[in-house]
Amino acid sequence: MNTPLWEVFVRARNGLAHKHVGSVHAADATMAVQAARDVYTRRGEGLSLWVVPSNEIVASDPADKDMLFEPTGSKIYRHPTFYAVPEEVGHM
């Protein structure tokens, strides 16, 4: 049997989100955390680790990119720069 694959996420410091850094193979969650610690944090890269079974991640299909994300391209009224504010009003 193949050893399961885990995706590794590291929080560099409090205040930042966990960020994906790569993957490790490990038989169980405890060993995955130990392996992730050895492989991805040898130089103080983080304060916290997440490991997630790779096959538990549900991802959008890159082929659906346009269907999913293109519609927002025309909705420029969602951005503050769409609205005119007179200079006299100052920063808003």
Place this chain on the structure above:
Amino acid sequence: MYSQALNTEEASSDISPDADRFQACIDDEQRIEPNDWMPDAYRRTLIRQISQHAHSEVVGMLPEGNWITRAPSLRRKAALLAKVQDEGGHGLYLYSAAETLGVSREDLQDQLLSGRAKYSSIFNYPTLSWADIGTIGWLVDGAAIMNQIPLCRCSYGPYARAMIRVCREESFHQRQGYEIMLTLCQGTTEQKAMAQDALNRWWWPCLMMFGPPDTDSQHSDTSMRWKIKRFTNDALRQKFVDATVPQGHFLGLNFPDPDLRLDDASGHWQFGAIDWAEFRAVLAGNGPCNRERLEARRKAHADGAWVREAALAYAAKQRIAA
């Protein structure tokens, strides 16, 4: 460490709207991510290059591991241990990047252990003295950095990201190697002779690390067009020689090349002819240590089998108990 340009690259004959979009994306300096459409030849080239690179890191632990128990001081021993551990880590970042292309870790390991996969020729040379550890850090890692910095901008995202991590860690390797050489060269006559002997043995194999001359590589333009590769073998080799020769002279060492001279017009160091027959022999499995290296990897894998089995059995038992 790194994987040299020993890939036989594949010509891409894909003409489709997908292929056009793919190339346009690359021309626009965008990155390709794991689930994006890509030509089969691009995928195969990357799997081969990244896995050979990973194998090189892992096999590269062996020549240096040879000196851990004989390092001359605790400081040197701690540094060498950390370096060898880094090489193992680099191998794992790279296997992880290769796996995003749809190949399994077990297959990749099997390719190495069965002798089907190649790894960098440099690790088939023996480490005969402590000065070899200095020389490997200074020259082999120096050559690796030359090759790897452009790979940080490789078109394939996971490979480029792994290379950024590797390069960040690699500069400690080169500096610790040079420091070993500096200490030896400032030491006794015997110590300096040891440093010179190591340079004599490693210089030419290091130049071979960059792969065959540009005139010999037939499909180099495919990898360039795909932005997997950004500089030719000869361009990187010249860059390495130009950077390294003054460092060697500072140490007071002589390069084992009577033709080495500074060309005033171009500002480049010109060097003598490389023995490509030796390079081909080492790649074909007939270097000084090819068999020893593979045997060491096979033994490590076989000796660890019971640990892998026990860990999986324990995990299965815990799942049942839960």
